[in-house]
Amino acid sequence: MAEEYRHYIGGKWEPSSSGKTFESRNPANHDEVMGSFPLGTAEDVENAVAAARETFPEWMLTPVPKRGDYLLRAGLLLEERKEEYANLMTREMGKTLKETRADIQEGIDFLFYMAGEGRRFFGHTMPAELPDKFSMTVRHPIGVVGLITPWNFPIAIPLWKIAAAIVSGCTSVFKPSQDTPLLATLLVQIFEEVGLPPGVLNLIHGKGREVGVALVEHPDVRAISFTGSLEVGRQIAERCGAQMKRCSMELGSKNVLIVMPDADLDLAVEASAWGAFATSGQRCTATSRLVVLAEVRKPFTDQLVSRVESMRVGNGLDPEVELAPVINERQKAKILEYIGIGRDEGAVVLTGGEELKGPEYDRGNFIAPTVFDEMTPNMRIAQEEIFGPVTGIIRAMDIDEAIEHANSTGYGLSASIYTRDITNVFKAIQRLEFGVVYANAPTIGAEVQLPFGGMKNTGNGHREAGPQSLDEFTEWKAVSIDFSGRVQKAQGID
């Protein structure tokens, strides 16, 4: 019998009002059930929002450093549990142990960073044009917020939202992906254990169509923070727009790594393989396009293919494995369909291109790491996010054409250039339409003190992580205090 878990509402672990449940299973071995979870309803959301609303007035008045202290303690506890949770995460969503440890580490880093924000939480002071008048800005928490998260970073991405919401003075309802309910539950348990007051963080499991929609539509939820696909993000943003509700969207991308002729080829190859195939390409920062200058195309391609063919594919618990399963059957089918589309469009599979079969693979969702050659910028496989272990090479003649190809999709999260020429680096920094830009570093692996988010269809202008993450959960309040003892009128009126 699978262990049964619950929602977390107002500090209590509650079953679903529907009585229905769903299971979480290991993508490397479908026979392993990680737990049974309540299938949430609109009524569950109603209860969770009510708890968050009731707690908000007191929470917003709790001193900011005290709010930050909970984050510090949560980070310390998560550090103690890192190994245990990394093992469970690999079993729940597949990626390798090295990467699940890194996911948790990213969460710990952000908890510590935001704990420090509790003693900064800066506003500005600024001059007033009138004498004896003082002006400043302070942050005001936005209220009850809904946090909707994906399965590819089951700890780091929820924490980017939860930690920023907590220090900002918001109370929240967290709706994790149905593919990673166990890790979400363990994360919430940590906050319970460090004594976060009941109602500050609530957890509702279930479907986007039901729980997500109820959260987005709820009039008492003042903001939605969502990470996921463009398709779903667009629906959420439209609904939020109609209600004048703030929403921050962290959506798909079609990231790119440019290889210039003067690049250190060994490094460019390793960065490409890592960026394209870590997390089996299931990162919004994954290197799904390689723009390679014609002069180095042959040596780069040969080296990349032999590196990719050396990758061991298998269960992420095996330390030798570099490429783990993809998350579920549906995603597997979608990725294989895209590989077919690429072939039909005229791109050439250099390696991979198929599902893996055999005793080691038959109980899971395994796809061979796939590299396309002869990809052109307008192909669907060059434009649409695949979210799987698939990348492709696009040819360019010079830096201008390379940057043009890089910018030629509707997305704009992460881009990288490999070159030893400082001129190319600065041209790339200036012209790339991406929110995260690297020179001589892979497109994946952003650090938490930097703002994270994308241009164009990747988002709607918000950033997570970094100091900017507070902007998601606070309003700016402009404050002026007149101590002249007169009614002073601005803009020169006597």
Ligand code: UN1
């Ligand atoms: C994501 O895939 O949504 O930069 C986030 C990176 C990680 C975060 C990825 N730090 O690859």
